[in-house]
Amino acid sequence: MTLLIPLIPLLPLIGFVLTGLFGRAFPNEIHRVAVGSVVISWLIAMVVVVGALAHIGIDASGAGVKLWTWIPALGFTADFGLFVDPLTACLLIVVTTIGMLVHFYSIGYMAHDRGRWRFFAYLNLFMFSMLLLVLANDFLLVFAGWELVGLCSYLLIGFWYKRPVAATAAKKAFLVNRVGDMGFALGIMAIWTQLGTLNMQEVFARFSSVPGEWQVAIALLIFCGAVGKSAQFPLHVWLPDAMEGPTPVSALIHAATMVNAGVYLIARCNPIFGAVPGVMVVVAAIGIFTAILAASIAFTQTDIKRVLAYSTLSQLGYMFASLGVGAWTAAIFHLMSHGFFKGLLFLDSGSVIHGMSDEQDMRKMGGLAKKMPTTYWTMLVGAVAISGVPPLAGFFSKDEVLAGAFKDGFLWVWAVGFLVAGMTAFYMFRLMGMTFWGPSHVDPEVEHHIHESPPSMTRPLILLAIPSIFLGMLIGFPPDSGLIHQWLAPVFEATIAAHGPSEAAYSLFGIDGALMIATTALVAVAIVVAWRLFGVSIPSLNLHAEPRPDRVRELAERPGLAELYTGSSHKWWFDDINDFLFVRWGSRLAAAVWWFDRVVVDGTVNGVGAVTVEAGTLLRRVQTGRVQNYALGIAIGLIAMAAGYLFISVR
Amino acid sequence: MPVGDSIPFTSIRWEDLLFLGLSAMLLGSAILVVTLRDIIRCGIALMASFAALAGIYLLLGNPIVAATQVLVYIGAISVLILFAVMLTQTKNAPGRLVFQTQAWAAAVAAVVVAVIIIAAILATTWPATIEPVATATSKVGQLLFHDYVLPFEVVSVMLTMAVVGAVYLARREPDTREEDQL
Amino acid sequence: MSHSLDAYLILSALLFAIGTFGFLARRNAISMLMSIELMINAVNLTIVAFGAFVARLQLHAAVIALLVIAVAAAEATVGLGIIMAIFRNRKTPLVDEYDSMRQ
Numbered sequence: 001m002t003l004l005i006p007l008i009p010l011l012p013l014i015g016f017v018l019t020g021l022f023g024r025a026f027p028n029e030i031h032r033v034a035v036g037s038v039v040i041s042w043l044i045a046m047v048v049v050v051g052a053l054a055h056i057g058i059d060a061s062g063a064g065v066k067l068w069t070w071i072p073a074l075g076f077t078a079d080f081g082l083f084v085d086p087l088t089a090c091l092l093i094v095v096t097t098i099g100m101l102v103h104f105y106s107i108g109y110m111a112h113d114r115g116r117w118r119f120f121a122y123l124n125l126f127m128f129s130m131l132l133l134v135l136a137n138d139f140l141l142v143f144a145g146w147e148l149v150g151l152c153s154y155l156l157i158g159f160w161y162k163r164p165v166a167a168t169a170a171k172k173a174f175l176v177n178r179v180g181d182m183g184f185a186l187g188i189m190a191i192w193t194q195l196g197t198l199n200m201q202e203v204f205a206r207f208s209s210v211p212g213e214w215q216v217a218i219a220l221l222i223f224c225g226a227v228g229k230s231a232q233f234p235l236h237v238w239l240p241d242a243m244e245g246p247t248p249v250s251a252l253i254h255a256a257t258m259v260n261a262g263v264y265l266i267a268r269c270n271p272i273f274g275a276v277p278g279v280m281v282v283v284a285a286i287g288i289f290t291a292i293l294a295a296s297i298a299f300t301q302t303d304i305k306r307v308l309a310y311s312t313l314s315q316l317g318y319m320f321a322s323l324g325v326g327a328w329t330a331a332i333f334h335l336m337s338h339g340f341f342k343g344l345l346f347l348d349s350g351s352v353i354h355g356m357s358d359e360q361d362m363r364k365m366g367g368l369a370k371k372m373p374t375t376y377w378t379m380l381v382g383a384v385a386i387s388g389v390p391p392l393a394g395f396f397s398k399d400e401v402l403a404g405a406f407k408d409g410f411l412w413v414w415a416v417g418f419l420v421a422g423m424t425a426f427y428m429f430r431l432m433g434m435t436f437w438g439p440s441h442v443d444p445e446v447e448h449h450i451h452e453s454p455p456s457m458t459r460p461l462i463l464l465a466i467p468s469i470f471l472g473m474l475i476g477f478p479p480d481s482g483l484i485h486q487w488l489a490p491v492f493e494a495t496i497a498a499h500g501p502s503e504a505a506y507s508l509f510g511i512d513g514a515l516m517i518a519t520t521a522l523v524a525v526a527i528v529v530a531w532r533l534f535g536v537s538i539p540s541l542n543l544h545a546e547p548r549p550d551r552v553r554e555l556a557e558r559p560g561l562a563e564l565y566t567g568s569s570h571k572w573w574f575d576d577i578n579d580f581l582f583v584r585w586g587s588r589l590a591a592a593v594w595w596f597d598r599v600v601v602d603g604t605v606n607g608v609g610a611v612t613v614e615a616g617t618l619l620r621r622v623q624t625g626r627v628q629n630y631a632l633g634i635a636i637g638l639i640a641m642a643a644g645y646l647f648i649s650v651r
Numbered sequence: 652m653p654v655g656d657s658i659p660f661t662s663i664r665w666e667d668l669l670f671l672g673l674s675a676m677l678l679g680s681a682i683l684v685v686t687l688r689d690i691i692r693c694g695i696a697l698m699a700s701f702a703a704l705a706g707i708y709l710l711l712g713n714p715i716v717a718a719t720q721v722l723v724y725i726g727a728i729s730v731l732i733l734f735a736v737m738l739t740q741t742k743n744a745p746g747r748l749v750f751q752t753q754a755w756a757a758a759v760a761a762v763v764v765a766v767i768i769i770a771a772i773l774a775t776t777w778p779a780t781i782e783p784v785a786t787a788t789s790k791v792g793q794l795l796f797h798d799y800v801l802p803f804e805v806v807s808v809m810l811t812m813a814v815v816g817a818v819y820l821a822r823r824e825p826d827t828r829e830e831d832q833l
Numbered sequence: 834m835s836h837s838l839d840a841y842l843i844l845s846a847l848l849f850a851i852g853t854f855g856f857l858a859r860r861n862a863i864s865m866l867m868s869i870e871l872m873i874n875a876v877n878l879t880i881v882a883f884g885a886f887v888a889r890l891q892l893h894a895a896v897i898a899l900l901v902i903a904v905a906a907a908e909a910t911v912g913l914g915i916i917m918a919i920f921r922n923r924k925t926p927l928v929d930e931y932d933s934m935r936q
Contacts, residue, residue: 626929628751632857635760642767674844681848681871685855697867704874711885716898723902728909735913736863739920750858751929757857765850772842782836783885791895799896806903813907817914
């Protein structure tokens with residue numbers, strides 16, 4: 001069983017190499033290689049997942065396989081080792097399944113793009129990197145995967161590099177990620193200085209021997225890396241701009257997998273974080289603040305992908321809040337369900353954009369339900385799932401997060417999360433109303449060739465809709481003792497037993513049932529309000545309401561709400577603050593440094609160079625190139641030697 | 652009447668007179684070689700100096716080397732040089748300067764070389780006989796084909812290689828038109 | 834005078850110095866080659882002179898002188914071949930116009 005593990009990341013790597021090498025020669029066929037390698041990788045991953053979760057060949061504490069010693073420096077060794085335990089298995093399910101479906105989807109989505117082979121090469125490289133990150137058993141190797149997914153993200157956001165917006169967004173994502181990665185790198189160095197090893201199992205086993213202040217520092221630095229990669233406040237600004245990349249990329253990297261890396265990292269490092277409750281509070285605070293911040297921005301965005309991007313931020317905030325309050329399992333559960341339904345929503349939005357001839361502005365959509373039925377129905381499933389309507393996936397996972405916060409004593413987290421649940425439902429149905437229901441605002445030019453996407457795109461949608469509906473019931477029911485809890489118990493039980501607050505057992509008619517009902521009621525209200533404002537039209541349920549743009553405008557201009565509206569639509573000015581702080585002042589600082597570099601450093605270097613050149617110019621006149629001048633030199637030398645010898649022998 | 656060892660009425664020996672005459676001829680023609688403007692005349696002066704040197708070899712009692720000097724230098728090398736002169740001289744070349752810009756420096760260097768060597772010669776006490784002893788040609792022949800047979804063969808091979816090399820260097824580039832005709 | 838080794842050696846030294854001057858001062862490549870021949874002859878004169886005045890060296894000196902003449906012939910052949918090749922490329926026999934070693 002352990003022999004299969006290295007194959008999982010290896011196959012996409014082979015796919016990447018082949019696609020990259022031969023893509024230019026076979027631009028129309030090479031995607032078969034890319035997709036094929038991912039499908040085989042998925043099959044193997046499923047075997048490993050079953051093994052890890054059912055404890056066939058891999059016991060509950062996980063199984064590692066050391067491939068070779070990566071860096072055998074004296075006093076410092078880093079192994080190239082992979083490790084699979086139930087937590088990894090959960091991530092493998094999400095990464096390989098969604099990765100494979102996105103590969104299928106991309107065949108149709110990128111069909112008209114001349115750079116399709118390049119796209120598939122990058123996707124395969126991403127799959128390799130992400131799987132390496134998830135499977136690695138050494139902090140340095142995790143960091144390698146961490147940086148590689150960042151690189152793939154950069155390459156794929158900037159895939160249409162001829163568009164300046166895309167190139168800028170790619171740079172922004174890369175730079176903002178660097179800030180977080182710097183913290184992660186420092187954290188790894190701190191771990192090594194304190195423990196002298198980077199092997200994860202050893203680090204976790206011996207972490208309690210680290211001095212208290214170093215424990216806090218290490219946890220904060222690792223969290224810093226997670227904040228960057230998972231786009232939490234204050235490093236959240238890159239993710240919305242990352243939507244400039246092709247939509248399959250948004251679905252795979254910026255919704256379902258890469259942005260979850262931060263959540264995975266903290267969950268994986270649960271022995272570290274469990275030991276420092278203070279840092280846990282920070283994690284929870286940052287997470288829940290990001291959740292409400294992003295949800296409030298999503299209210300007013302008009303670009304369909306940006307709404308989903310802010311929604312992703314918000315849901316990631318949920319996961320961090322869940323980690324922070326100690327509800328580890330709930331966080332991973334939400335990660336899985338979110339991966340599926342957010343991947344679905346993004347692919348749906350891609351389908352809409354594809355059908356609308358690359359139009360992303362929701363104000364120019366409307367009434368698409370009849371024209372794109374498959375897209376519409378699957379997107380409705382996604383929206384219902386994310387809103388938390390029972391019994392779909394989002395309901396169970398979100399409920400566990402909120403219940404965890406409530407029962408672990410973080411009432412403020414629960415209160416904000418509760419509000420965000422309502423906001424989520426509202427903006428998702430705003431999106432549905434503006435896009436699929438209500439009258440059409442489509443440009444007449446585009447109107448007549450709106451079309452449903454090809455089957456290669458709609459099939460992945462249907463396949464993703466299935467887990468969006470059933471995943472929660474399958475692994476999350478009954479709450480607190482569902483399959484996911486049985487799976488992940490071995491990973492987290494030690495930490496929870498040692499540090500975590502003890503939860504009260506689940507009871508349907510006690511506090512859990514009350515919370516569930518309250519949340520569901522709020523969600524229902526929010527959905528109805530959204531229907532009233534932005535319209536709805538579901539004939540099979542006999543639901544119908546016209547959109548009321550006049551009332552939306554009136555609400556937006558009402559005193560008190562107007563300021564909120566403006567703030568939301570300007571994304572709370574975060575880009576402007578960054579621009580002022582880092583771009584303006586940063587460029588002044590850079591200009592000063594540049595002046596120093598130019599005048600002092602370059603001056604010295606150029607001075608040395610100039611002296612050398614001048615000396616050479618003077619000396620080169622000696623070299624006339626005439627044989628006889630050289631011969632005269634030889635003669636003079638011989639004369640000097642002979643005379644010297646004569647002088648010595650005579651004396 | 653037999654001619655005496657010395658010139659009549661003087662104590663100067665005939666051999667000394669011959670030596671002085673040949674030396675003057677040798678040095679004079681050598682100076683002409685390095686100073687004449689016309690390169691053909693240089694070549695002829697070179698032949699004269701070779702001839703004078705052959706005479707000096709005879710004076711030293713070494714007829715075989717003298718004969719070789721005449722055969723190889725005057726007969727072969729001088730002719731070779733004259734052919735090279737004919738093949739290389741352009742019409743405007745003799746009109747130009749004979750000497751390099753560094754001629755004065757070269758003259759000084761040459762004088763210094765001469766002074767140093769002469770100083771070294773005069774400062775050394777040579778284990779020499781009073782007068783030159785004639786060399787028997789037959790013994791030279793035996794030595795050459797007996798003890799020195801290997802160097803002799805090596806030199807012959809080297810000469811062959813030199814000929815091949817010189818032909819390679821001096822040959823004209825193959826003419827493409829001729830190849831076309833073939 | 835003709836019975837003095839020093840006289841022959843001094844004659845040789847003067848001849849060698851003249852050759853040196855010619856080699857260093859003449860512009861024409863063939864003149865330089867002639868100067869080299871003069872220097873080789875000077876050396877040969879030394880060898881023969883030693884052979885005549887030093888009994889131990891007598892026969893050997895003659896053999897060596899013959900070999901030197903042969904080698905000088907080879908040298909002249911190759912040297913002239915080189916001069917021909919350069920002349921064909923540069924269209925001039927003047928050595929100070931060969932300045933491709935200058936950069």
